[in-house]
Amino acid sequence: MRAYKAKMVSPIRLPDRDEREANLERAGYNVFNLDSEAVFVDLLTDSGTGTMSENQWAAMLTGDEAYAGSQSFDRLQQAVADVMGFERIIPAHQGRGAENVLYGALVGEGDYVPNNTHFDTTRAHIANSGGEPVDCPREGALDDDRPFAGDLDVEAVRDLVDEVGAENVPAVLLTITNNSLAGQPVSVENVRAAREVADELDAVFVIDACRFAENAYFVREREPEFADDSVAEVAREQLSYADAVVMSGKKDGLVNVGGFVGIRDDPELDDLYATARERGILYEGFTTYGGMAGRDLEAMAVGLREAVEERYVADRVDQVRRLGDLLADRGVPVQRPTGGHAVYVDAAAFLPDVPADRFPGQALVCELYREGAVRGVELGSFAFPETDRPELVRLSLPRRTYGADHLEHVAETFERVADRRDAGEIAGLEIVDEPEMAELRHFSAELRPVREREATTAD
Template identity: 45%
Template sequence: MPKTLIEPFRIKSIEPIRMTSRAEREQLLEAAHLNVFKLRAEDVLIDWLTDSGTGAMSSRQWGAIMEGDESYAGARSFYRLEAVIQKITGMRFFVPTHQGRAAEKVLFTAVCKRGDVVPNNCHFDTTRANLEYLGVDARDLVIAEGLQPALIHPFKGNIDLERVQALLKEHGDRIPFGMITVTNNTGGGQPVSMANIRAYAALLKQHGKPFIMDVCRFSENAMFIKMREPGYEHTPIRDIVKEMFSYADGATMSAKKDGMVNIGGFIVLKSEEWMDAVRNVLILTEGFPTYGGLAGRDLEALAVGLEEGMDEDYLRYRLRTAEYLGERLEAAGVGFVRPTGGHAVYLDARTVLPDMPVAHYPAWALCNALYLEGGIRGVEIGSVMFGKRLDDGTETYHNMELVRLAFPRRMYTQSHFDYAAEVIDEVKQQAAGIRGVRITKQPPFLRHFTCECAWVDR
C-alpha cells in the first residue's frame, strides 16, 4: 500500500504566480512600512497570511453559484443553506452574515453590555476586539499546556475548567455566556477534545450560562477528535460534528474557513428570544435576515462547501499537510507549535530569534524576514497583534511570539511546502542578521492590520 498521501482532488484552473527578486521585495516591504498586510497580493509568491476565504472552490460549488436566487427577501438559496446548517448543527434559528467578525459584532451587540466578562479558551483578534469595543472583558482561559509551544499534548486548545469555575464564582453575574473556539487559532490551531467541550457545557449549564462556540474550523476539530480521542476512532465525522454542536446553545462562524468559500459567515442559535434580538441588529447592519450581506450565489456555494469540508479524505489530507511541513521544520531544527494544528504551522519566533528582545517584536521581524528571503507572507500572532500601547507609552506583551503560516484550502501543492521549508531554514541560518522593528503609527484597535513600522538598528 503506498505511504504517500496525495491531494484528493485534480486541478481544474490555475492562477500564475509572479516571481520577484530579493531586491524587489526589499523595496516593496519598505513601501509597505514593514507591514506585510500592506503588500499587494501580486507581489507575494506564497500567500499564507490566512486561510480565511483564500482557498479554491470546487466544480460543484461553481455550479451551485449559477443556482443563486438574488431575491431580496425569502430567496430559495437562503432556505437551502438553512436546511444544511440545521442538519449539521441541530439548531433551529439561523441567519447569514457577510463574514465571521460580522457574526460576532451582531451577536455581541445583541446580548452583551459594558462591564460583562466573556471566557474563552482564546479569543482570536476580531473576537476580542468586538468584545472590547463594547466594553466587555474578554478572558483567555486555555490550559497551561496550550501556552507552551514545544510541549506535546493532543488537545492544547482545551479550556481550563478550574479557572472557568473560579471566574464563574467571582464574576458570575457579569457573564452573559461562555465561549470556546474550535480549533484554537490564537494558540496554534490546536483542537479541543469532546470531553472538554462536554464538561465545559455542563459547568456553564450548572451556572445557568449559555454556551456559544466559535466554529470556524469545526470540521478540522472533529477530525482531530477522530484521530486522537479514545472512543471516536470509528465514528463518522458528521456524527462527531453533531455531538459537538449538541452541547452548545449557539455558534458563530466565519464560513471562509471550513465553509470552503471566499466570503460568508453565520449565527445559529437554539434560543428564539436571542435570535429575535440578533435579527434586529442584523437588519440594521448586515441586511435582511434571508441574505445577511451575501449574494444568493454565495449562500449556494456555502451550502455545498459545508458538506465538502466534512469529507474525511479531504480532512486527512488537510491535517497531514501541516504535519508534513512540521516534519521538515523539525529536521531543520526550527521551533514551532507542536503538535501541528489543522490549518497552519506556527513558527516559534522566540526560538528562531532567541536574542531579540520582545520590545523589538520578534514574530513581526520573522514575518518580514520570510517575505524578504522567499516571498512568503505569514501573519504575526504575538505582541503586535495582542499587545497594547498604554496611555503612558508603555507596552503590554503577548505570552507567545508566533508566526502563523495558514494554508488556503485546496490551493498549494507539496512543492510549495518543500520550497517554504527551505526558505524557513535559510532564515533560521541568518537569524543573527534579522532586524527588529518599532511601531511608528497605529490605530486604537486591531493595530496589526494597518500599523506602520521602522527598523530598529542592530
C-alpha cells in the same frame, strides 16, 4: 497522495530581492499592506483564500438573488441543520459580521467573557460592546505534546466567576480549533465541561465553529470514545452542546466570503434569537441574504457538506502536517503536533537574539517575505498587546490551493532566514504608527527596523 486535481490555475511570480526589499519598506514592515501580486506563497490566512470545488461553482449558477425569501437561503439553512445541527441561522457577510451580530446582543458594559483563547476580532467585538475578554487556556498548554492543547480551563472560568460574579458573565465561549493557541484542537470531553460550567452560571454557551470539521477530525483521531465515528458524526456531537455558534464560512465553509450565527431552536433562546436577528437586519442585510449574494449562499451550502467528507479533511490535515515536518526537519521550532489549518513557529526560539520589545514574531514574518516572498502572520505581542501570548508566527494553508513544491519553497525560505539570523543580520522592529484600537493594531500599524533608529540616533 492529494485528493484533488487542478481544473483552473492562477499564475504567480517570485519578485526579485530588490523588489521585495522595496515592497517591505513601502508596506511599513507590515505584510497586511503588501499587494497580493507581490506575494509568491501566501500563508497570511486560511480565511476565504481557498479553492472552491466544481460542485460549488456549479451551485453558484443556481443562486436566487431575491432580497427576501431566497431559495438559496433555504438550502444554506438546511445544510447548516444537517451538518451542524442548528435550525435557526442569521447570515452575515463573514465571521466578524456574525460576531458583531451575536456579541452585540449578548455582551454589555461591565461584562466578562471567558474563552479558551480569544482571537483578534473576537476580543475587539467583546471590548467594543463594553465587555472584557478573558483568556482561560489550560496552564502550560503548549509545553508538551498534549492531544487537546486547545481546551478551556473550566476551573479558571469558575475562578473568574468567584471574582466578578455570575451575573456579570453572560456567555462562555469556546473556539474550535483554538486558533490563537497554535490551532490546537478541543476535546468533546472539554466541550461537555464547558457546557456544564455555562449551566452553572445560567450563561449562554457559544462555540466559535469556524474550523469545526478540522476539530472533529482530531477528536476522531485522538479521543477514544469517537474512534469508530465519522467526521460528520463527531462534528454534530461536538456542536450539540452549544446554545449558539459563530461561523465564518471562509474557513470550514470552504467559500471566499460569508458566515452566520446559528442559535439553537429552544424557547429559552427565543429572545436572543430575536435580538440577534434584528441586529443582523441592521448591520448585515435582510435575514434571507445577510450581506451575501444568493450565489454565495449556494456555494456555502455545498461547502459545508464537503467540509465533513473524509477524504477532504484527511487531505487538509495531512498537508499541514507535511509542512510542519518539512520545517521541523530543518530545525525550525514548530508547535507539535501541528493544528488543522496552520503551522505555528516559535519566533522567540527561532530568533533568540531579538528581545520581546522588538517583536521577534513580526521580525520573522518580514524576513520570510524578504527571503522568499512568503507571507505569514504574527500572533504574539504585536497582534495581542497587553496579553501574555507566546511569540508565534502562523503559516495558514489555504484549502485545496498549494502543492508540494510550494511547501518546499517555504521550508527553503526558512533556511535562508536562519542563515541571516546566524550572521547577526536580524535586529527586530519598532512601531512608528498604530491605530487607536490596540486589539486590531497588527492589521494597519507601521514599523521600521530598530537599526534604522539606532543609526539615526548615532548621527
